[in-house]
Ligand code: ATP
């Protein structure tokens with residue numbers, strides 16, 4: 018990914034550029050600000066100056082399984098943040114946290130053969146609205162990160178991780194991801210149609226969450242569910 022790159026000062030959402038226009042697979046679109054940055058379920062992604070907001074285009078048929086993609090991409094970003102000396106954790110299924118606050122979110126959207134993967138990383142923001150449990154790498158360490166370098170390093174890792182995912186599937190990542198999962202072994206609430214409380218027991222070979230409840234072991238795939246600590 019990243020052989021062809023488009024860097025915009027501002028746009029609605031980098032996701033839309035890749036969805037609405039025709040670009041080669043692997044194209045990366047970056048924006049310094051987004052006025053309609055979004056997360057899952059149409060939630061708003063706060064996209065002020067200072068953050069790193071990018072999307073890239075993959076081809077669905079290159080992958081045997083797409084459900085674990087948010088986890089795998091999140092893991093790639095986590096490795097980059099780890100390389101900078103932080104101790105990030107993955108919050109199933111699409112977020113990276115440091116010190117209990119969100120620093121990155123991953124959004125996967127598909128239309129037919131096009132898979133558009135969006136990544137928002139809080140890099141140099143100096144503050145967030147108080148209702149967001151968010152922080153930036155700058156706020157954590159008082160250091161400014163060069164956006165272009167950070168992006169290129171992240172893309173290099175994502176390239177490698179996605180190649181391995183293509184060739185070997187999710188199983189290859191499961192042990193490493195499990196080691197960095199927030200709430201693993203703890204009581205959590207899974208919000209699907211209705212909230213379900215249980216112990217976050219494990220993730221399976223498809224990246225689905227296994228929840229130990231009074232009714233037995235329940236499985237949630239990465240579809241329309243959110244996870245909270247309890
Ligand atoms: P969460 O558990 O954090 O709500 P989720 O995965 O259930 O995450 P998403 O739709 O993936 O929900 O994430 C969008 C949410 O992330 C928004 O509702 C908001 O609370 C939060 N958010 C928005 N912008 C940012 C940002 N720049 N950094 C961190 N968090 C943000």
Ligand code: BTN
Pocket residue numbers: 029030031032051053054055056057062069070071072111112121122123124135136137138
């Ligand atoms: C989430 O946590 O729900 C995912 C947030 C994804 C945000 C990124 S920023 C770049 C791309 N463009 C968007 O509008 N969203 C993604």
